[in-house]
Amino acid sequence: MYSPIRSAIISSLLLLSSVTALKPNVTAVAAVDGHSTIQCWQLDNEFTSKNVLNRSSIYSADLGGVANLSYTFIPPNYDQGVHSAPFNQWVIFIKGIGLITVPNDNTTAYVAPGETGIVFAADTPDITSDGHRSQYLGVTESIIMQIPALNNQVPAHTVLHPGGCVTSEMSGLWELALGISSQT
Incomplete structure (x- = not known):
């Protein structure tokens, strides 16, 4: 016998079983075969939800341990030149726009505060x-946080593609923020 309630429950369970876990995507400056390159990484750690004060859930993903924290002021229109990362580190853009390029490689990344403003430097x-x-482009200063990874660890990840991650690859975060994701 057909039951609309039973049908709705079964459909919901099937839909939930097909939902892919939401994981953070970050731009990385990495090395392949001894040469630096820019890649879009998907980190292995999933976003998990937490209820805070009986209100809507917030979501977080563990990015790993850190060893230190530096608040760095960079003057307007500054060119840092070609360099390697001193150690494996997170670089978080708080203010300004950055352009990362690699010699002898066609990958680039524009980085600005917000969902694309997290870079992992591992070259x-x-x-x-x-x-x-x-x-660091523009007529205003840039401010970044440099955060070395604990024990120089590189987070577990999958390479999604060459080049930096773009805003459209962060759409899952917007769904979470708007409360329309099926993440729980």
Whole structure:
């Protein structure tokens, strides 16, 4: 016998079983075969929800342990030149626009505060011979946080594609923020 309630429950369970877990995507400056490159990484740690004060859920993903924290002021229109990352580190853009390029490679990344403003720099001198170039564009200063990874660890990840992650790859975050995602 057909039951609309039973049908709705079964449909909901099937839909929930097909939902892919939401994981953070970040731009990374990495090295492949001894040369620096820019990649879009999907981190292995999933976003998880937490209820705070009986209100709507907030979502967070563990990015790993950190060793230190530096607040860095960069003057307007500054070109840092070609360099390697001193150690594996997170770089979080708080203000300004950055352009990351790689010599002898066509991958680039524009970085600005917000969902695309997190970069993992992993092209250390022990694994790359050429490094990357960081330029801070515009007529105002840039402010970044430099956060070395604890024990120089690289977070577990999957490479999604060459080049930096773009805003459209962060759409799952917008769904969470708007409360329309099926994440729980």
